[in-house]
Amino acid sequence: MPELPEVETVGRALRPQLLGRSIRTISAHIESLRHPLTLQQDASLCGAPVAAVTRRAKYLTVALANGRGILLHLGMTGHFRIEPADSAHRKHDRLEFFLDNDQVWRFNDIRRFGIAKAVNVDAAGNPLEGLPALGPEPWDPAWGGAALHTWLSRRIAAIKPLIMDPRCVVGVGNIYASEALHRARISPTRPGKSLSRKACDRLVCEVRKTLEEAIEAGGTTISDFRGVDGSEGSFEQELLVYGRADAPCLSCEKGTILRSVQGGRATYSCAKCQR
Incomplete structure (x- = not known):
């Protein structure tokens, strides 16, 4: 299972490719991952530019400028790719986010234990719901x-x-x-x-x-x-x-x-x- 360094690595790689971009459409190729997938039905996730990509524990949030966002967890086998929109999707690609620059951001998850759901976010891009009770980050000054x-x-x-x-x-x-x-x-x-x-x-x-x-x-x-x-x-x-x-x-x-x-x-x- 990807741990904090792997999730931080993914977040850092996504950030320059997603910031300022907007999602045109979302396609789901399966009904559920760990939870039912409903993002493809949420119009608020399309059209607004990405304002931040944040991490909390092993969760990533792609926050939009309209106060909405996508909460993500890689689960056991999840990974992302960003590639030309006309490229063929691969086996186990579960979600596709088609971007406004003719690229597609894909979520591939063999074991389907990942998470992808719409949430509200604060001004810093952190999710306002959807996270379990969590302790401090390792670099939090309060954790010594x-x-x-x-x-x-x-x-x-x-x-x-x-x-x-x-x-x-x-x-x-x-x-x-x-x-x-x-x-x-x-x-x-x-x-x-x-x-x-x-x-x-x-x-x-x-x-x-x-x-x-x-x-x-x-x-x-x-x-x-x-x-x-x-x-x-x-x-x-x-x-x-x-x-x-x-x-x-x-x-x-x-x-x-x-x-x-x-x-x-x-x-x-x-x-x-x-x-």
Whole structure:
């Protein structure tokens, strides 16, 4: 599933191609993705120029100048393309947004777990409805070591699923949770409340650095993720633990990377340097 760096990468690629453009018509080739598709019936989405492309957690919003917008989630396998309007659509293209410059913006989703729905937006282009309850962004000044330490103080669950909980902080998916915990030298199985304030400071720092580096690399392509131009993310080359089971630890050069399962998700760590 695309995580925050992949979604941010997609948003950055869409922004220069959509800003100032308007949608002429919308075509849906399926009745529903995760939810029924009704955008093609909403006249308010056509004609007004795109004013902003924003991201909140793993959601993108294409905001229009008339106060309406399109809330999007890539789901497990979703990706976008922008190409000439007369080009043939491909298998699994679920939505087509025909633009005023003879281009078409396509939403392809093999597993149909994505989201695309009309919403109202504020002046900054953020959706006024349609989002679940979400915690702070990783770079929010309000989310620091002190806030994390307080949030964890009464939680006995393991730190990895806790740091992936969007009520704690948004956008820390499975790959980046394993990587950030390794960089912070924290075992993924440690109870949340056992982390000291100093450990929380380290973890916040490494979460931010890991996500920033992944964004600069265009995300991580493990299976299905593709950018708007079809390119793959290159952060996979920088992974220290994820997907490296039984390999030597690159950080301490003494341990071996172990694979375990937490909450149904694969976890990778080094027992020598993560405590």
